[in-house]
Amino acid sequence: MSDTEQAFYDRATEMIKLANKQNQNTEIKTGEVSASFMYAVARYNAWFGSTNFETKEQMVSKKQEMMDYYVERYKEMLESNMNDYIEHFDHYRSTQK
Structure with a gap:
C-alpha cells in the first residue's frame, strides 16, 4: 500500500x-x-x-454533475464495504462483542 x-x-x-x-x-x-x-x-x-467556483452561477451550472459524482463514489464505497462485511461477517461481529 x-x-x-x-x-x-x-x-x-x-x-x-x-x-x-x-x-x-x-x-x-x-x-x-x-x-x-x-x-x-x-x-x-x-x-x-x-x-472550485468564482460565482454561485458557476456552481449552479455544475451542481448535478457534482451530485452525480459524489453519489456514485459513495455508492461504490458502500457496496465495497457491505461486501467486505458480508464476506467477513462472523469475524467482524465477533470482534464487536
Missing part, C-alpha cells in the same frame, strides 16, 4: 474512531451517529465543491 493510500485509510479511521466514541454514549442511538456522520460528509463536500 502506498503512503497516499495509507494516509487515506488513516484519515478514515480517525473519523470512524470519533463515531465509535459517540456511539459509547448510551443516550445517543447508533442511527443518530450515522445520520450525523452522513450530514457532516455532505456538508463538507458541498463546501469543498464550492471552492
Whole structure:
C-alpha cells in the first residue's frame, strides 16, 4: 500500500474512531451517529465543491454533475464495504462483542 493510500485509510479511521466514541454514549442511538456522520460528509463536500467556483452561477451550472459524482463514489464505497462485511461477517461481529 502506498503512503497516499495509507494516509487515506488513516484519515478514515480517525473519523470512524470519533463515531465509535459517540456511539459509547448510551443516550445517543447508533442511527443518530450515522445520520450525523452522513450530514457532516455532505456538508463538507458541498463546501469543498464550492471552492472550485468564482460565482454561485458557476456552481449552479455544475451542481448535478457534482451530485452525480459524489453519489456514485459513495455508492461504490458502500457496496465495497457491505461486501467486505458480508464476506467477513462472523469475524467482524465477533470482534464487536
